[in-house]
Amino acid sequence: MATDRFGNPYAPNLPYARGRILATTEDDFRKLQRAWALIRERGPEAVFIFTGLEHALPMSGDELPIADDEIAPALYFERLRSLAFEHLGGAPDRHDVAVFNRMTGATLATHLTLVRPGDVVIGASASHSHPSVVRAANHVGARFIDTAGLAMFKQTITREDKVTLVDLTRLTVTYDLMSVEEILAIVRLAHDKDALVYMDDAGGARVGPAGFAQPRMLELGVDVGATGLDKYGTIGPRIGLLAGRADLVARIRATGFEFGLEARQMLYPAVVRTLEQSIRRASKP
Amino acid sequence: MIETTQQIARELRPFVGNRLRETPTTVQIPADDILDIAMQRGGVENPPIVPYEAAAALAMLLLKNHGMLMVHFVGVPPGTADLLIKFVPPETLERFGGAGRYAQAIDDSLTRLGAMLREPVSIGELLLGGDRQSCGKGGG
Numbered sequence: 001m002a003t004d005r006f007g008n009p010y011a012p013n014l015p016y017a018r019g020r021i022l023a024t025t026e027d028d029f030r031k032l033q034r035a036w037a038l039i040r041e042r043g044p045e046a047v048f049i050f051t052g053l054e055h056a057l058p059m060s061g062d063e064l065p066i067a068d069d070e071i072a073p074a075l076y077f078e079r080l081r082s083l084a085f086e087h088l089g090g091a092p093d094r095h096d097v098a099v100f101n102r103m104t105g106a107t108l109a110t111h112l113t114l115v116r117p118g119d120v121v122i123g124a125s126a127s128h129s130h131p132s133v134v135r136a137a138n139h140v141g142a143r144f145i146d147t148a149g150l151a152m153f154k155q156t157i158t159r160e161d162k163v164t165l166v167d168l169t170r171l172t173v174t175y176d177l178m179s180v181e182e183i184l185a186i187v188r189l190a191h192d193k194d195a196l197v198y199m200d201d202a203g204g205a206r207v208g209p210a211g212f213a214q215p216r217m218l219e220l221g222v223d224v225g226a227t228g229l230d231k232y233g234t235i236g237p238r239i240g241l242l243a244g245r246a247d248l249v250a251r252i253r254a255t256g257f258e259f260g261l262e263a264r265q266m267l268y269p270a271v272v273r274t275l276e277q278s279i280r281r282a283s284k285p
Numbered sequence: 286m287i288e289t290t291q292q293i294a295r296e297l298r299p300f301v302g303n304r305l306r307e308t309p310t311t312v313q314i315p316a317d318d319i320l321d322i323a324m325q326r327g328g329v330e331n332p333p334i335v336p337y338e339a340a341a342a343l344a345m346l347l348l349k350n351h352g353m354l355m356v357h358f359v360g361v362p363p364g365t366a367d368l369l370i371k372f373v374p375p376e377t378l379e380r381f382g383g384a385g386r387y388a389q390a391i392d393d394s395l396t397r398l399g400a401m402l403r404e405p406v407s408i409g410e411l412l413l414g415g416d417r418q419s420c421g422k423g424g425g
Contacts, residue, residue, distance in 0.1 A: 004316070004317050004335065004336050005317040005321070005336070006317070006320070006332050006335070006336065008335050008336075014362060015364075015365060015366070016316060016335075016336065016337040016365070016366035017335045017336070017337060018335065018337065019334050019335035019337060019338040020334075021334060021338050021408060021409045021412055021413065022337060022338050022341055022412065025361060025362050027413070028361045028362045028363075029361055030413050030414075031341060031345070031358075031412050031413060032358060032361060033414075034345065034411075034412060034413055034414045035345065035348055035354075035358050037414065038345070038348050038349050039348070039354070042352055046352045047348075047352050047354050048351075048352050048353050048354065048377055048380065048381045049354050049377060050353050050354060050355055050356075050370070050373060050377065050381075050387075051354060051355065051356040051358070051359055052286075052356055052369070052370075052371035052372035052373065053356065053359060053372075055359075130364050131362070131364050132364070173364040173365045174308070174313070174365065174367070175308040175309075175310055175311040175313070175369075175371065176308060177308075177309070207310060211287070211309070211310065212309075232286075232310075232372055
């Protein structure tokens with residue numbers, strides 16, 4: 001069992017140990033309430049947002065009348081789909097798009113759809129998979145094995161008789177980036193084993209292509225993947241945009257709707273806006 | 286935004302030395318090091334809290350005394366315990382007072398955390414306020 005430098009064992013599904021003050025996620029919410037109290041005391045104008053994330057709502061006043069769960073998708077879904085293909089390197093003839101409330105929603109819907117209890121799921125990244133990935137795999141009863149780097153992944157997948165899903169992370173929560181060569185090798189090894197590849201491309205979908213000249217998510221050959229529209233080069237809101245093989249996306253999207261993991265459709269105009277500006281920014285020399 | 290993050294790294298390094306971890310897009314202080322630095326500054330030999338709680342307390346002190354809202358507060362629970370500095374908007378940094386002030390705020394908060402380690406009850410109050418019903422249940 002992994003421990004921190006002080007010998008405390010890591011909590012289940014988390015890359016750190018819990019203590020006696022913040023013992024559970026319930027305590028984390030109480031901590032958040034304490035932070036909200038401090039924000040109220042200071043006033044919003046005296047708070048400096050250094051999260052590195054975009055959690056605002058990029059919609060104008062004249063768009064509010066159409067910010068309706070039935071009207072907005074009718075007007076904006078096709079545009080959203082087209083921009084998502086452009087942003088993530090998809091092709092309309094074989095890919096599709098689904099919008100989730102967060103990355104975590106997209107990841108959970110993917111695992112609920114593609115993984116059965118007892119299946120083997122392997123995490124692949126430069127350091128470790130995000131807790132939301134580990135939690136999703138564990139929630140559906142998978143045997144989840146996390147690996148760091150190509151060599152460890154190769155060793156692990158070779159050892160297993162059957163692998164259902166590979167959760168591949170381009171840019172980890174520790175901000176270590178996986179190289180294109182490693183990503184392509186992992187996708188190839190997974191497909192050779194008849195495993196599907198889900199890419200957790202939360203921030204990597206923009207940092208990889210814009211910062212390091214890497215291909216867009218679906219150009220890497222993954223079957224399906226998702227990105228967070230609150231991360232780097234976007235303007236929010238916090239949305240999980242999933243794209244990939246049309247047959248898989250259709251099933252995952254259905255699960256999302258059935259379990260209430262989908263994004264509120266009234267937000268589609270904001271998703272279109274964030275994708276438009278992100279694509280515009282990426283195309284600048 | 287990566288340039289502003291690197292400016293902060295340059296200002297922060299004199300305060301925390303090689304405990305600063307840099308990736309091409311971020312600057313980080315690992316949670317283990319946050320607790321370690323605070324213990325040194327507070328003259329505390331045995332840690333009364335875990336590194337995650339030290340990082341949470343650091344984030345709360347930054348918010349309380351300097352108005353800095355860090356990514357620690359976004360995840361429930363957070364995806365990492367480490368202090369992450371990333372994609373800092375230049376206009377927000379300028380409004381705050383610049384990279385030097387940012388680094389000083391972290392230095393100040395590490396020192397305050399060190400003093401609080403000598404009285405661990407104060408850390409519970411900082412993180413959860415006066416109502417701390419669940420303190421003491423389980424954990425590492």
